[in-house]
Amino acid sequence: MIGKLSDIEIEELLQTQIVGRIGCIDNGKSYVVPISYAYNDQSVYCHSFEGKKIDIMRKNPKVCFQVDETTDMSNWKSVIAWGEFEELTDQVERKKALEILLKRPLPIRSSVTTHLGSVWPFTGDGNNGLNDIPGIVFRIQLGEKTGKCESPSASPGLPYY
Numbered sequence: 001m002i003g004k005l006s007d008i009e010i011e012e013l014l015q016t017q018i019v020g021r022i023g024c025i026d027n028g029k030s031y032v033v034p035i036s037y038a039y040n041d042q043s044v045y046c047h048s049f050e051g052k053k054i055d056i057m058r059k060n061p062k063v064c065f066q067v068d069e070t071t072d073m074s075n076w077k078s079v080i081a082w083g084e085f086e087e088l089t090d091q092v093e094r095k096k097a098l099e100i101l102l103k104r105p106l107p108i109r110s111s112v113t114t115h116l117g118s119v120w121p122f123t124g125d126g127n128n129g130l131n132d133i134p135g136i137v138f139r140i141q142l143g144e145k146t147g148k149c150e151s152p153s154a155s156p157g158l159p160y161y
Contacts, residue, residue: 005077005147013067013079013147014039018104022046022140023064024085026056032066038104044083044140045097047133054136057085065140077149083142097137 005013023032033053038045044065048054057063061084068078088094 002148002150005079005149007145009077009149010079010145010147013069013077014044014081014142014145017067017069018106020044020065020067022053022057023066024053024056025060025062031056038101040100042142044142045100045137046139047098047101047135047137049135054087054138057138058087061085063140065142074150077147079145079147081142081145083140086139086141088137088139094137097139098133101137 018036018038019034020037021032021034023030025031031052035046035048035053063083063085065081065083066079068076070076088097
């Protein structure tokens with residue numbers, strides 16, 4: 001049976017996942033792309049490089065953000081939220097966002113795209129400082145959020161094959 005996530009469950013799912021999807025619109029055409037992120041204080045923080053999603057969000061900063069956790073087809077959670085893209089160019093704000101990204105828990109085995117640069121980890125100062133990280137740092141300040149879930153305990157007793 002499908003149910004609604006509480007506000008606390010929505011916040012927990014946003015806090016515990018590291019990959020979400022950004023949905024944006026360009027000239028009436030939808031564009032959805034996965035991205036690694038960190039969640040803090042009602043905002044999704046991301047690091048990226050120039051490309052289609054950045055171009056679209058600069059033109060139309062109203063976006064949708066989706067994240068999910070799937071154990072199996074009868075045990076999943078999903079959150080959809082709406083917010084606004086904000087590119088962080090101020091050095092203080094950019095550094096704060098990068099620190100939030102650096103503190104997020106990553107799986108033991110991760111790809112280079114979840115790392116913020118070619119040298120990992122960044123220490124914050126010197127030749128390996130946060131200001132040396134290339135690319136674009138942005139946040140999506142989330143407003144409205146909704147969540148759904150399905151639990152096997154609420155599903156009818158069907159045989160597994």
